[in-house]
Amino acid sequence: MEKTFNAAEAEPRIYAAWEKAGAFRAGANAAPGAETFCIMIPPPNVTGSLHMGHAFNNTLQDILVRWHRMRGHDTLWQPGTDHAGIATQMVVERELARTNRRRTDFTREDFVDLVWQQKHKSRSNIREQLERLGASCDWSREAFTMAGAPGDVDGTPGGQNFHDAVIRVFVDLYEKGLIYRGKRLVNWDPHFETAISDLEVENVETPGHMWHFKYPLAGGESYTYVERDEDGNVILEEERDWIAIATTRPETMLGDGAVAVHPGDARYAPIVGKLCEIPVGPKAHRRLIPIITDEYPDPDFGSGAVKITGAHDFNDYAVAERGGIPKYRLMDTRGAMRDDGAPYAEAAMKAQEIVAGLTLSDNEIDAINLVPDDLRGLDRFEARKRVVRQITDEGLAVMVPNPDASGDQENTAGRPEWVPLVEAKTIMQPFGDRSKVVIEPMLTDQWFVDAASIVGPAIEAVRKGKDNGGTDILPEADRKVYFHWLENIEPWCISRQLWWGHQVPVWYGFDLSGEGFADDEADGALDEVELLELLSDQALLKGDERHHCAPDFGAVKAQFDDVLGTLPTPLNHARVVEVADREAALHAIAASLAEYNVSQDPTQLIYPVWRDADVLDTWFSSGLWPIGTLGWPDETEELKKYFPTSVLITGFDIIFFWVARMMMMQYAVMGERPFDTVYVHALVRDEKGKKMSKSLGNVLDPLDLVEEFGADAVRFTLTAMAAMGRDLKLSTSRIAGYRNFTTKLWNAVRFAEMNGVTGTDAIPTQYIRDTDVGQTANKWIVGETAKVREAVDEALEHFRFNDAANALYAFVWGKVCDWYVEFAKPLLASEDTEIVRETRATMGWVLDQCMILLHPIMPFITEELWQTTAKRGNMLVHAAWPSYQAADFVDEKADHEMTWVISLIEEVRSARAQMHVPAGLHIPMLQLELDAAGRAAWDRNEALIKRLARVESLSEIRDMPKGAITIAVDGGTFCLPLAEIIDVAAEKARLEKTLAKLEKELGGLRGRLSNEKFLASAPEDVVDETRDAAAAKDDEAAKLKAALARLAEVA
RNA sequence: GGGUGAUUAGCUCAGUGGUAGAGCGCUUCGUUCACAUCGAAGAUGUCGGGGGUUCAAAUCCCUCAUCACCCACCA
Secondary structure (H helix, E strand, C coil): CCCCCCHHHHHHHHHHHHHHCCCCCCCCCCCCCCCEEEEECCCCECCCCCCHHHHHHHHHHHHHHHHHHHCCCEEEEECEEECCHHHHHHHHHHHHHCCCCCHHHCCHHHHHHHHHHHHHHHHHHHHHHHHHHCCCCCHHHCEECCCCCCCCCCCCCCCCCHHHHHHHHHHHHHHCCCEEEEEEEEEEECCCCEEECHHHEEEEEEEEEEEEEEEEEHHHCCEEEEEECCCCCEEEEEEECEEEEEECCHHHHHHCCEEEECCCCHHHHHHCCCEEECCCCCHHHCCEEEEEECCCCCCCCCCCEEEECCCCCHHHHHHHHHHCCCCCCCECCCCEECCCCCCHHHHHHHHHHHHCCCCCCHHHHHCCCCCCHHHCCCEHHHHHHHHHHHHHHCCCECEEECHHHCCCHHHHCCCCCEEECEEEEEEEEEEECCCCCECEEEEEEEEEECHHHHCHHHHHHHHHCHHHCCCEEECHHHHHHHHHHHHCCCCEECEECCCCCCECCEEEECCCCCCCCCCCCCCCCCCHHHHHHHHHHCCCCCCHHHEEECCCHHHHHHHHHHHHHCCCCCHHHCEEEEECCHHHHHHHHHHHHHHHHHHCCHHHCEEEEEECCCEECHHHHHCCHHHHCCCCCCCCHHHHHHCCEEEEEEEHHHHHHHHHHHHHHHHHHHCCCCEEEEEEECCEECCCCCECCCCCCCCCCHHHHHHHHCHHHHHHHHHHCCCCCCCEECCHHHHHHHHHHHHHHHHHHHHHHHCCCCCCCCCCHHHCCCCCCCCHHHHHHHHHHHHHHHHHHHHHHCCCHHHHHHHHHHHHHHHHHHHHHHHHHHHHCCCCHHHHHHHHHHHHHHHHHHHHHHCCCCHHHHHHHHHHHCCCCCCHHHCCCCCCCHHHHCCHHHHHHHHHHHHHHHHHHHHHHHCCCCCCCCEEEEEEEECHHHHHHHHHHHHHHHHHHCEEEEEECCCCCCCEEEEEECCEEEEEECCCCCCHHHHHHHHHHHHHHHHHHHHHHHHHHCCHHHHHHCCHHHHHHHHHHHHHHHHHHHHHHHHHHHHHHHC
16 A cells, blocks of 8 residues: 555545446335435536535535435435526626627627527536536536526436426416516616615715705795704794705605605694605606605604605605505616616606596506606716716705814915715615616516415424424524514515526417407497507507416417407417517517408418516526425425435525525425525634635635645545534644545555455454453454444434534544554454454444444545545445444443553653653553552553554662652552752652642542532532542542652752 | 624633633653554643522523624614
């Protein structure tokens, strides 16, 4: 064997061998009738690459999967990737930008093709990285959240058609009324030009300003404004012909529909119900809006009056809904001020008619563009500046004394005495989590899941827990977070105005059966003009009852055919044809009508329908990951076998995005929990605790680390640091330490090999547990092995990964390498061939167990060692996981004896080091007193002790010679006669120090034992333990005192 | 504003009622035939402050301080 393990060379080779053997296939190594164990990988983005969080997340999954597989369970680790709507589209758009092209330079179809190509190019990237890490996924089942969607060239090895499953769920939920369409205020990302969900918005404290403006009362009216303090004393009273409004977003004033004050606010009671003027826009067409009351305004904040802009603020939206206030949209999809529709003058007049009582539909109101002509097309932030300037120039800003103009006259000369009130203020500003641009609340038509209606079982499941057929979430703290979010759940906006994703399976058509769609001239036939009038007027349908949802066009066609069948001739002959969009439909229907008017052939008439252009939120599809990957809606064997799955391992950052949605959706579709346990882990951070990010430059690439230290070391590090519920701060020195651990294991095995030890699964039972034969060291290490096996299982059972790793680390390094291998050296060199044979057998077994128990955490080096240390019938990946009990293997006597031997050796070493006895010097030792157990222990382990303590000989004496070092152990006293080198003062100091420490401990123990309440209340075994400890320390203290007394004689 | 978690050795962190541990770092020593990616021996803690419960508290409760994260609509 080489001196170290060559990870870079061996790991890929070993992985290939596993794959070749089909070692990771679902059910590989399963015992007949075994229980199942299934983990769904959290699908990484298809164009992504492996970061530290993935490495951590997948290491934990791999540990559980390998552990269960070795235990003979029917195991599936389902891999796959996510199409990641925005993220992936972004990658492709960025690529296009390099050659100065935009998405809109392509047709939708062509662009989506480009994305598919990108997906195809990068699909193997993440997989190769996971393989490098050692992830034992069943790659033959690799899934993709858009598999089977139009344009998919790759398909999936597992054959799942994820797309069909997603569409099917949409249709089902739609039919149950759980998915609906509506014009709502949503978070709009002006960069990607799409709606996003609440969760995709990051609220960040940003420095901003609050402006205060005067809204003049209509017709020059005035009122007495009275302000009182808490006691009701008048502190301000003045005549005003305006009302003050504060805003952080002046540009939205253009869309105000009202000013609201609290119903109990006495200051404004005189003017409630009156009109006031929005102080911006062309003078000739200033809009008047009503002053209304609503509970929302807080009288103590600002002026107590709030402007209501229903289309651009979530609070205002609610007020507007309650008060029937029109909601005027001011911006386009890119966040610029609208530049469409009629000129401002016309729009403002229309708005004024609404104030006067005109009722319009939502769509009609949406068509009104209230942006003044000079601001149209401007970016929203530029428009803000201009609005502020215009109002201020007009003298309608609230003014305050200029703080810079007070005080001494010389320096402030020329400065205005009054300035506009503009408060600097940090405001919570919403940003898109991907685009990083300011999110705009925008009134648009979107699709929503009625989450509140399906959330019940998801809450209930976690409340009742795994043992009652529900789901456990670990750690506990995350359960609260989960509940809090679900109990306050909002409708989930699932439509996105993107091109990459699952297109909403809904088709629209003109309403031919609706009211008002009639032949004006009652001549029994529609002509082109009549039809177009109707269509362009109001018979267009985008309303709820006028679209059709179906899995595909064929099904939709049948639905529309039914509707057409009820219409009068010739419309009932029209053919349903799919066209690109509403625009195309208008042209198509006009053209076909023209054709008909010429030919009078009813089969020439077409009825155009067009599909909803939106795609579904990525999380809608990944929310179906557990069933979609198992072949649902088909009742596949895998679905029956592995669903509900066993464990989900994921980071806390996607509890809402993903975990909660999966819970809701699996219950909605299957009526069943998706997993028994959710294990939520921490985020990986850099060694200073900072989130790793490219901009900070503190990103550790897991693959670089794997290159440098080997996958096993990286995995072991992550595992050892996986304590629940905290950040995981990673440093390379820690990884290096665990790399050293692999080397340590490697060399222990190397030592064994050099001494004729071979791997064996034969438990050396004949030597252990209360047998008369057998070396104590061998008996002892077998017992220790059983203890660590129990500890590892116990830890993994409870997802205490770090406990498992630390137990193994302490065992392999601290027990096997530090002690057992050293003990074995004299034994293997023994002239007694039986001892040699016994020790080889024991060591062979113990090292095998180390490999087995370490394999889930460090699969590569252990597999390599497994195959080099014996001819095996199977690979380690399929080796049988042990189940022996400590109770069966631990020999109490041997355990005691080895503990005694170890402490004797440690005492001698310590004394020698402190007395500066040359390390290599073998010295004689004297035995002053020793009880029977000690004598037996010495006799049985003489060779070991002598070797490890560097003792030359042992002789019994009555009196201690002058100038010797005392070694006090349980049941005996030894000494090292070192007259020539001993420093009496140093030895005295050493003994006194030890004694002082002992006395201190003893004091505590005695104190407890003399406390009657302790004796009465504490459990018996605790009292016994305390007594034993006190007695032992008493004894040791006595010996040390004796030694000090002897020293005193010498001196 | 609400919520959650954290505060333990120089650093990074384990430790859920029995009197405090690991890794790294540090000091001293070591060319012993598995390993210098090593070995041996050491030093370092009012377990954030205060109060309470208990025979016993790093651990449970209250409170204060500081930090971190999550959620939230104050114009």
